Amino acid sequence: RDVKDLSMDTGVQQMLVKARNEGIDTAFDRASKMTRCGFGSTGVCCKHCLEGPCRIAPGGKGPQAGICGSNVDTIVARNFLVNITEGAASHAEHAREVAHAILEVAEGKAPYTIQDEEKLKSIAEGLGLVTEGKNINQLAREVAHKALEDFQKQHGTMNWLKLRGQAKSIENWEKLGLLPVNAHLEIAKAMARTVMGGDADPANLLLGAVTMGLVDGFAGLHMSTDLQDVLFGTPRAVKAKYRLGVIREEMVNLSVHGHIPLLAEKVVEWAGKLTDKAKEAGAQGINVVGVCCSGNELLMRKGVPVATNYASQEMPILTGALEAMVVDIQCIMPGIQTVASCYHTEIITTLPYAKIAGATHVEFTTERADEAAREIVMRAINNFKKRDPKKINIPQEVTEAYAGFSVEQIVEALKAVNAVDPLKPLVEAIANGEILGAVALVGCTNPRVKQDSGNVALVKELIKNNVLVVATGCAAHSLGKFGLLSPDGLKYAGDSLRNILTVIGQANGLPALPPALHMGSCVDNSRVADLLTALANYLGVAIKDLPVAGSCPETHHPKALSIGTFFIANGVDVHVGVDPQVSGSALVVNVLTSDKENFPVTTDGLFGGKLIYEEDPVKAAEIILNRIKMKRQALGL
Ligand code: BF8
Ligand code: SF4
Known part of the structure; x- marks a missing residue:
C-alpha cells in the first residue's frame, strides 16, 4: 500500500519510505500482509480446552456447537469477557504498582516525594480516614493501605468504587448484583468462569464483563490517576510540541x-x-x-x-x-x-x-x-x-499543542468566568444548546487503520456541530499532531463552541482554549468520569442522563474495550471504529448495541448506554450526535 494510505502523519510517511528503502518491516507492512481470520474476527473460535479449538460455522452450515456443546452465544460472550479481563488486569496492575510505590515512599524506602498533599488529604477524607493530627507520610501510608485493600478484601465492595462512583450509578450496580469485591478476586473469578465447563450463560457472562469494567474503572483508572497525582502532582495547562x-x-x-x-x-x-x-x-x-x-x-x-x-x-x-x-x-x-x-x-x-x-x-x-x-x-x-x-533522517514537522486539562485545571479555568459557581457557565451553555453535548475521544491508533484519520475526522465533525471534545490516550496524540489541541483548531469548530472556548480562554490570558481538551493518558479516563460525575451531581441527575458519549475510532487494545465497558456501565454510549469481534453472535451484538426498545435485554436498558460500532468516522459522528440529541430531549433541553 502507498504510505499515504497508512498514516496521515507526513513524518511517519517519510519514515515508512525510509524503512522500505532499507528493507525494514514495520507494523504497517505486517498489517497489510496479515489476512483476517473469519472465525477469530467474529469471536466464534473457542480455545478454552484441548478438545478444541472449536469453531462455529457461519450461516448455520456446519458445526453449530463446540464439542462440549457450547453454542455460539456462549463462545462469543466468553471471549468478550476474556478480552475485558485482559484490559482490566493491565490497569489494575498499573494501579497496584503505584499504590505500592506510595506505601514505600511513606515508609522512606523509595526516592520520590509526595507532590500534591492537598489531593492526598482530600482522597483520605473521601476514604473516611481521619486526617487531623497526621503527617503526610502517615496519611500516605493509610491511603496506600486502603488502595491495597482493593486487591485483598473478601467482603463488601472496593474502596475506590465508593470513593469515586456516582451514587446513582452505584445504586444501579448494586441492584443488579454487579459490585466487585476486590480486583484480584474478580480477575481470578473471571478466569475461573471462562474456563472450560464454567459459566455457559451468555447474558451472565456479559454481566460479568460489566463487573470487570468496574474493576478497570475503579481499581485501575481512578486509583492510578489519584495516586499518580498525589505522587507527581495534578496536571495544569502546559504548552508542548508534537510529532x-x-x-x-x-x-x-x-x-x-x-x-x-x-x-x-x-x-x-x-x-x-x-x-x-x-x-x-x-x-x-x-x-x-x-x-x-x-x-x-x-x-x-x-x-x-x-x-x-x-x-x-x-x-x-x-x-x-x-x-x-x-x-x-x-x-x-x-x-x-x-x-x-x-x-x-x-x-x-x-x-x-x-x-x-x-x-x-x-x-x-x-x-x-x-x-x-x-x-x-x-x-x-x-x-x-x-x-x-x-x-540519520529526521522529519522536520512539529506542531504546538496544549495539554494538562485535569478536572482541577478545567474548574480553575472556569473560575475565571464565574468564581463562585464555576460549573454554571458550562452547564448553561449545554442547557441553551450553545454546546450540544460532550464527547471523550479516547484510545488508540491501529496499524490496520489509516493512522490518525479516524480520530481527526470524527473530532472535526463533532466540533463543527458544537460538541465539546475532551481527549485521552493515543487518540489525543492524533489530535495534537493535527492542530486540534491548539486554539488554531477552532477554525473547524461551530460558531457557538468557538465563542465559548474563546471567552473562557481569554478570561485565562490565552487567545482561546483549544477545541479539544487533553485530559491525559488512558488511565486518566478517570478524569473524564470525574468530570461527568461533577456535572451530573450539579444537575442532580444520573451520568446516564447527560448528553455525552465516548468514542474510540482507532481501537486496538483490550484496555480500550474494558474502559468502554466501564463507561457503558455508567450509562455513557461508547463508539468503536474497529470490529470488537463479537459479530458471530446476534444475541451478544443485540445486548451490547441495540436500543432498549428493540431487544428484551440490553446494556441500553440496564445502564442507559450502549456500544456503537461504525468504521466510518463521519457516520459515527452522526450516530453519536443523534444519541446526544435524544438524551437532550429526555432532559427537556
Ligand atoms: O493505554 S491509547 S494504544 S498506549 S491502549 Fe495503547 Fe491505546 Fe495508546 Fe495507552 Ni491506551
Ligand atoms: Fe471446544 Fe468447548 Fe473446549 Fe471451547 S470449551 S474448545 S467449545 S470443547
Missing part, C-alpha cells in the same frame, strides 16, 4: 514508552542531572521524548514533547537519531527490537514480567529507581557516539 520533529539531531535522544510514570518521571529527572555527561559525549544535551501513554503522563505534568503514538512507535528508531527507547509495559510492540537491531538504538526493558528477547534489561523497582534511571540515561549517552550519520 517526530521533536527528535533533535544535536541531542542525545531518549524516548520513554509504556504506561506507568514511576519510571518515566525518574528518567526525566536523571536526564536533567546528567546533561554534563551528554556534553562530554559531544551532544548539546539530553532530549527526552514521549511515546504512547508514558508520553501522555510526561506531557501532562512536565510538558515533555511527544514523538508519536501507538501504531508508529517504530518510527522514532528509524530517524537514526534515537539513542535509546526505554519501556515498561502495555502497547509495546516486540517489533521495536527488530527495527532497533538495524540501528544503534538500544531498547531497554525494565519490568521483570515484561521483557523482549534481544533487548537490554535494566530492572526498575521503586527502591532502586535512582540507580536504574541513572543507568538508563547513561546508556543512552554512551550510544550517542555509535550513530551512523548516513542513516
